[in-house]
Amino acid sequence: MTATTGAGAAPPARNTPLALARGLLTGGVIGASPTMLVVGAVIESVPLFVTGVALPAIYGLLLFLSGAPGRAREAATAPCTALAVIESRELLGDEAAGDVAVRFVSTVAPDTAPAYRVAFTQPVHPADLPDHRPGGVVVVQYPPDRPWRVRIVKRPTPRWEERAAGAHLDAAPGPVLESEPDETGAVGYVRLLALLLAAAGVVLLFRADLFDEGATAQPPSPTRPSVSSSSSSSTTVVSAASGTVTLGPHQSFLDKAALRRAVASLSTGTDARAALTVVVQDRLLSVVYAPTVSQAPAFDPDSLPYERFPSLVGEAKRSLGVGAPQTWQLTVERLTGSLTVRVGVTGAGGTASLEADGDGTVVRRTPAH
Amino acid sequence: MGLRGYLALWCALFGTVALVGYVRSLAGVTAAQRAVRVPGRIERVREPRHGSSQRDGIPVVVSFQDPSTGEEFTVTNDRDHGERIAVAWTGRDIGVHYPPGRPHAYRFTGDLEAAPRGLGWPNFAVFLIYVGLVVFAAIDRGWPWALVGFGLPWTLSGLWYVPQNARAVRRRIAALTSQPPVPGRVVAVLTDTSTDSEGVTFLSHMPVIAFTTHTGTAVTAYCTEDLPDPAHSHGRDVMIHYDPDDPALFTPDLAAQDRSRLFDLTCGTVALLLGAAATVAGVVLL
Numbered sequence: 343m344t345a346t347t348g349a350g351a352a353p354p355a356r357n358t359p360l361a362l363a364r365g366l367l368t369g370g371v372i373g374a375s376p377t378m379l380v381v382g383a384v385i386e387s388v389p390l391f392v393t394g395v396a397l398p399a400i401y402g403l404l405l406f407l408s409g410a411p412g413r414a415r416e417a418a419t420a421p422c423t424a425l426a427v428i429e430s431r432e433l434l435g436d437e438a439a440g441d442v443a444v445r446f447v448s449t450v451a452p453d454t455a456p457a458y459r460v461a462f463t464q465p466v467h468p469a470d471l472p473d474h475r476p477g478g479v480v481v482v483q484y485p486p487d488r489p490w491r492v493r494i495v496k497r498p499t500p501r502w503e504e505r506a507a508g509a510h511l512d513a514a515p516g517p518v519l520e521s522e523p524d525e526t527g528a529v530g531y532v533r534l535l536a537l538l539l540a541a542a543g544v545v546l547l548f549r550a551d552l553f554d555e556g557a558t559a560q561p562p563s564p565t566r567p568s569v570s571s572s573s574s575s576s577t578t579v580v581s582a583a584s585g586t587v588t589l590g591p592h593q594s595f596l597d598k599a600a601l602r603r604a605v606a607s608l609s610t611g612t613d614a615r616a617a618l619t620v621v622v623q624d625r626l627l628s629v630v631y632a633p634t635v636s637q638a639p640a641f642d643p644d645s646l647p648y649e650r651f652p653s654l655v656g657e658a659k660r661s662l663g664v665g666a667p668q669t670w671q672l673t674v675e676r677l678t679g680s681l682t683v684r685v686g687v688t689g690a691g692g693t694a695s696l697e698a699d700g701d702g703t704v705v706r707r708t709p710a711h
Numbered sequence: 712m713g714l715r716g717y718l719a720l721w722c723a724l725f726g727t728v729a730l731v732g733y734v735r736s737l738a739g740v741t742a743a744q745r746a747v748r749v750p751g752r753i754e755r756v757r758e759p760r761h762g763s764s765q766r767d768g769i770p771v772v773v774s775f776q777d778p779s780t781g782e783e784f785t786v787t788n789d790r791d792h793g794e795r796i797a798v799a800w801t802g803r804d805i806g807v808h809y810p811p812g813r814p815h816a817y818r819f820t821g822d823l824e825a826a827p828r829g830l831g832w833p834n835f836a837v838f839l840i841y842v843g844l845v846v847f848a849a850i851d852r853g854w855p856w857a858l859v860g861f862g863l864p865w866t867l868s869g870l871w872y873v874p875q876n877a878r879a880v881r882r883r884i885a886a887l888t889s890q891p892p893v894p895g896r897v898v899a900v901l902t903d904t905s906t907d908s909e910g911v912t913f914l915s916h917m918p919v920i921a922f923t924t925h926t927g928t929a930v931t932a933y934c935t936e937d938l939p940d941p942a943h944s945h946g947r948d949v950m951i952h953y954d955p956d957d958p959a960l961f962t963p964d965l966a967a968q969d970r971s972r973l974f975d976l977t978c979g980t981v982a983l984l985l986g987a988a989a990t991v992a993g994v995v996l997l
Binding site: 388392417418420421438439440441467468469470496497498499500501 | 717755760761762763764767770772785786787788789810812813815816902903904905906912
């Protein structure tokens with residue numbers, strides 16, 4: 343085999359925009375993925391958790407695929423074999439801990455190209471160290487287009503073994519070709535920065551859910567009669583006797599599932615408590631709980647037909663002739679024995695009301711007059 | 712996205728992987744199918760150096776011919792060239808495979824006859840789909856489905872494997888005892904050191920024995936089992952029973968073979984019974 347590339351070509355620097363971009367992306371994925379796992383677990387968001395698992399897998403796959411053409415090109419070319427003389431060696435590790443990394447400085451003498459000096463590092467089994475003494479001639483291989491990536495052949499073929507045994511090589515003059523340098527500090531710095539930014543970004547993005555979760559998870563108790571929490575989306579106040587949820591601007595309890603969610607947030611971490619009255623306005627939900635010793639007719643606030651409430655309010659606003667502008671209030675109680683849902687609407691045309699039973703079926707209408 | 716959504720995504724993902732793999736295999740374009748497979752011959756065997764690494768295999772020189780160019784290659788082995796060669800004698804046939812046009816990327820294989828179809832990844836994808844379905848059934852329909860889903864294939868594979876294994880072990884012992892043993896010697900003990908993540912160092916020792924068969928074949932082989940105190944066995948004389956049809960099958964301790972047969976059979980039977988019990992329990996609890 344022959345060397346097709348002359349020695350002396352310096353290995354390319356790796357501080358390229360591509361290396362920086364890769365460092366940025368790698369740092370971002372390393373930072374974002376575990377943060378997503380933790381935040382996803384804390385706020386119980388399955389999609390976020392799954393993204394945290396899938397992101398590094400997909401990124402790794404993309405990295406692997408992007409490197410495939412280069413690896414295929416490299417694998418397609420047969421390596422060059424040559425004799426080399428070891429000028430010096432330096433043990434970089436502990437012999438007792440298995441294969442030890444050794445840094446060699448050698449002169450490589452290809453058959454058809456000028457000899458050149460090269461420094462490279464290779465792991466060596468401690469028992470094989472006597473074969474790699476300074477001054478000894480060894481057989482090496484390297485890719486034709488990367489003469490600095492030299493590797494000592496552990497078991498040369500008989501022909502090369504004979505050549506090495508009979509050869510006498512002198513160290514070549516000239517500078518030492520370094521094997522591929524490690525990545526520069528800039529890439530490491532960019533990666534660290536991207537890691538921190540990505541982790542902070544994920545936390546900031548989900549800060550509302552994180553802080554909200556932290557506050558509502560604490561149950562109300564006799565020693566802590568009132569718990570309040572607020573986030574950009576809602577304010578929740580819970581005490582032993584009542585619970586109130588006030589929505590933020592641009593929201594309404596007529597939004598899909600908003601009521602069910604708010605009631606669930608009131609009862610988080612507590613035993614199911616019976617309610618005397620539930621009052622709903624556009625952005626205010628108020629539940630008055632029954633005292634534990636009370637004989638008053640109470641009901642389970644979780645059992646109400648919340649899905650029907652928006653259509654009941656809509657019907658009251660539309661069909662009872664109150665005109666615009668309108669305000670509305672929905673009240674649930676069972677003072678008369680059976681559960682009653684009453685919707686009152688006030689507009690330019692006066693006040694009207696609508697009554698429904700525990701299933702949300704309309705039983706009485708009182709139009710405006 | 713609910714549980715069903717995730718299951719659908721899981722099945723779609725691995726279904727695609729499996730489908731692509733099977734189509735590629737049918738078309739004959741998987742890497743395993745495209746690889747050039749040629750017989751190689753061990754031309755020279757050397758005793759490994761005492762204390763060196765076992766990961767490179769027994770040092771051999773192998774020759775093979777590239778069928779497309781007719782060129783003859785003489786190569787050596789180490790840890791970067793396929794299966795570790797653990798038993799060697801001059802003249803032994805050994806499989807060599809490499810991507811088309813790249814004889815320098817040769818790999819050794821002990822399996823001379825096999826014509827692999829490259830179905831490893833597609834089959835694994837199908838297994839993952841099955842696991843997904845069983846997990847889904849266990850969550851959606853009740854946990855006894857997990858017992859049935861995993862116990863049934865476990866039992867079926869046990870029913871297939873245990874009798875076959877018992878027959879193979881019986882045949883092996885019959886072959887080993889078919890003729891008197893020959894003298895052998897531990898010519899080297901290979902030592903590797905590994906360190907775990909907590910810095911604890913482990914030493915592993917592999918005795919290498921050399922013996923000559925009744926027909927004059929000089930065999931050098933790693934002795935992976937049946938040799939007591941392998942770390943201090945260097946220079947020890949042993950008696951070797953071997954299979955006359957394939958000297959790669961040998962033992963320095965026939966009694967240990969009997970013991971391992973009993974152990975194998977017991978383990979196989981217990982595993983089979985566990986699988987069957989899980990399946991029955993699952994069916995009853997459904």
